[in-house]
Amino acid sequence: MELPWLSRWQPQVLALLRIVAGLLFIEHATVKFWAFPAPFPMLPLTPMLTAAGVVELVAGALITIGLFTRLAAFLAAGEMAGVLKQADE
Secondary structure: OOOOOOHHHHHHHHHHHHHHHHHHHHHHHHHHHHOOOOOOOOOOOOHHHHHHHHHHHHHHHHHHHOOOHHHHHHHHHHHHHHHHHHHHO
């Protein structure tokens, strides 16, 4: 489907998507480390959760500001897949 009037907004929408995705990664890291903004008690930090939090914090910040976005998103996606696999076991 070709919508030429909508393609004018593509850069702004992609930037908004990138910023929101990066902020969501940062939010997941702050919940792990400082229990903010979650109202429930913190989980004990295992080495796996600590590594996941560091990757989420750094990659989220890089994605949000747009620096090394592809590399940071690739590492963050791999981290999320690893955490999901760990949770299934």
